[in-house]
Amino acid sequence: MKPLLRDTLRPLRTPSVVGTLALLVVVSVLLAPPLSQSPSRGVTLALTTSYSSGYHFSGFAFNGVGVPVAGVQVWLNFTQINGSGPSTGAVHGVTASGGFVRLNWSVPAGQYSVTATALEPGGVAGITSGPLPTPGPNVTVRLFGIIYMVQVGQFVVEPQVLVAFGNTNGTVPAGLRLLYSLNDTSPWISLGAVTSYPQRFSVLFSNLTPGQPVYLELANASTVVETYGADASSFAAESGSATPAGAALLTAVEDLSLFIPLAAVFIAYTAYGRERLTGALEPVLALPISRSRLFAQRFLGATIAITVGTAVATLAFVAVLGYRAGITFPSSVWTGLWGTAFVLALAFLGLTFLLAHVLRSPGALLATGLAIALVGSIFWGTITTTIAQSTGVLNGSIASSNAWQAHVGLLNPISTGQSIVSSAVLAISPPGASAVLPVVSPTIVWVVVLVAWLALPIAGGLILAAKRD
C-alpha cells in the first residue's frame, strides 16, 4: 500500500474512530421520528362547501410540513337533519396532483351533517373529521384554508397562510385579492392577487403567537366577497396548531446537528490531536515526511472518516424515516442532509485540527472542542439573545429576532449548519424553505461557511503545522 494511502486511511482503522462513526449511525437511527410524527402523516383536509343545484365540496390535502398530498382517498358521508332530500348519502374522490379534490352531491338544499374521512396513499392510516357545517344555498365563492407555523425545534420560524379558493365550477374568480388582519383595529393588509386555484400564500407575521386569531378577507376592487376568521374562535384552533410532524423532524435534525460536531471533534482528537499533544506523532515526524504533509494526510483521513460516517448516518436517518412513514424520499433529501452534515462535521474537524496546534495538552483540546460544540449548539441562542436584549438590538418582534439570529448565527458553525440542514429538510415542503434565513442571502451564508468555517481553520492548521512546533 502506498505510504500516503496508508497514513490517510489510518483513522478508519482506529477502533475509537470506527466506534464513533458507528455511534453516529445508531444515534441517527434513534433520532428518526417515529411513525406518528412522520411528516407525511397526519394529512390535513381543508374543505369548503358551496351550493348551486346541489352541494359542491372543494378539498385540499396537505401533510405535516405543508406539502400537498396527491392520492388521498376522501369520503364524505351525509346525514340529513332537516329537509326534503335523502336521509343519508356519500360521495368519494381522490386528491389530484396539488392535493386538490372536488366533490359534488346533487340533492335539494337542506340541512345535513357531513363527516369527512381521508385515507392516505398506501392506505395505512386515515383521519376522520367531525361533522362539518352545511352551507346555505347560493354561495358562489368561498376561501378555505389553514394557518400554521413551521417550527424548528421549539423556535417558530415562520407562520404560514395556506389558502385555497373554490367556486362551483373550479375557475379562478377574476380581480380578487386576499387580505389579512390580526385584530379588529389593525388595517387590512394585502397578501396578493388570486391567480391560481388553489393558491398558497406565505407571509412572515410579526408578533403572531400560537392561538392568536387571524382574519382573512377575499375581496374584489369594491366588495368584500368573503371574510374568514372574523369570529376569532373559528380560527384560533388552526392558527395555534404548529406542524408537529415537521417540528419533530426538524428537532431530530437539530439533535443530529449537535451530535455531528461532537463526533467530528472526537474523530479529529483521535486521528490527530491526541497523538500530536502527547508526543506520539514525534516518531512519525522523525520519518521522511514533512509536517504539513502529515497534517494534510491525517486531515484527509479524518475527512474520509466523516464522509463515510455522515453519509451512512444520514442515509440511515432518511431510510428509517421513510420506512416508518411508508414512503421513499427523493434522493435530493438525503444528499441535502448529507452535504450539510458533512460541511458541519468538516468545520469542527478543521477547528479541532487547528486547536491541536494552539493548545498544549490533549485534555484541553478535547474539553475545548466539545465545549465549543456544546455551547454553540445548546447555549448559543440564549447567549446571543441575552446580548441582543441587553443592548437593545431586538424590538421584541419575531422578525427582528429572526434577523438577529440569522446574522449572529453566521458566527457559529453549528447554528449555520443547522440552518442549512433545516433548509435541506424544509426543502421537502415549499412553505418555510425560503424562510429559514429570511434576512441573510444564501450566498453570504455559503461564503461564510466556506471561508470562515472550512478554509480558515484548515489553512490555519496547515500553516501552524508547518511553522510551529
Place this chain on the structure above:
Amino acid sequence: MERCSPRDWDVLEITELSKRYTPRGVPAIRGVSFSLAPGEVVGLVGLNGAGKSTTLRVAAGIILPSGGHVRVDGHDIVAEKARASELLGWVPEAPVHDANSRIGPLLDYYAALCSGVPASRPSELLKTWGLDDLARRRFRTLSLGQRMRFAIACAQLQNPRYYLLDEVFNGLDAEGIRAVRQWISAQRDGGSGILLSSHQLGEVQQLADRIVFLHRGNVASVRSREEIAAVGTPAIRITLDRVDPSALELLARIGRVSTRGNQIRLAGPDLDPGTVNAALVSSGYRVLRLEPEEPELESFFLDLVKEAA
C-alpha cells in the same frame, strides 16, 4: 538493508543552531555548531537543561529551529525535511508512541511511511531487539527498557546514515546496556555517524571519538578523546594496608584526596607515582596497590563547568 556508501563530503552539519520555546524566553540553545561524519561517534555532554535533547530534537526535525541550520549530507532539515529524514534515525530520551497501538503493526506502519524499506525488516528488527514475542503487545504495556529497544528498532528502519541517540541507555538493564554499546560500535564500524547524548559519561567516554560539551545552551568545548586524556586532571588510585587520618593528611599535601573504603583517589596536576609511593612508605604505610588513572571525562567536564561558571 543496503545503504549507499558515504561520499567524502557527506556530513551532518549543525551550524549556529538556536532554539527558543517561547518568543521572549531564554533560548534553550544558541549558536550551537559542530558536525558529525559517517563512521564517527560524537558524544553530547552537559548538565541538565544544557540543551542536549533540544539539539537532538531540532537535528531530527522534530521541532523547528529558531535560527541556524541542520544539514544532512547537504539537505536542510527544515526545507528538505523528507530527504534529510531519510538519512536520520532518532531515538528519544523517553520514547512515546500511540499508547494503544500494538508494536508489531506500529512498526509496520512506520515502515510503510518510508520508501524502500523491505516488508520483512520490521519483524527482523523486533527479533534483533528481543521484541518479537511482544509484537502483539500494546505500546503502553511495555517496560521502559522495552520501549527504548523498540525506539531503537524504529530508528533502524531506514538503516540511516546518522543516528541521533538521546539517553539511549535509559531504563536498560546491564545486558541491555551492553547490547546497545555493542550495537553503537557495530554501527560506527558499519559507517554510521552517531551523535550520542548521555548522562552516563563513562559510556560516552568509552564510545565517543569526539565530545561536544554543552553548557547553558552553548557549546563550551569540543574535544577529541585524546585531547581529554591530555588535558584532564591526572589521578592515582592507591590501596593501603590501613587508611587513617595521618595517611590522608600526608596525601592531601600532594593533591586532592577522596576515599572509597580503603581505596584512596589522589588527583593533582603534577602527580608522580614514584614520589607518592616513597612518601607513603617512608611514613610506615604498606602500599598494596598504586595505579595511575586515565583522566576522567567527569572531572574534565566538571572542571569545564566550573570554568564556565
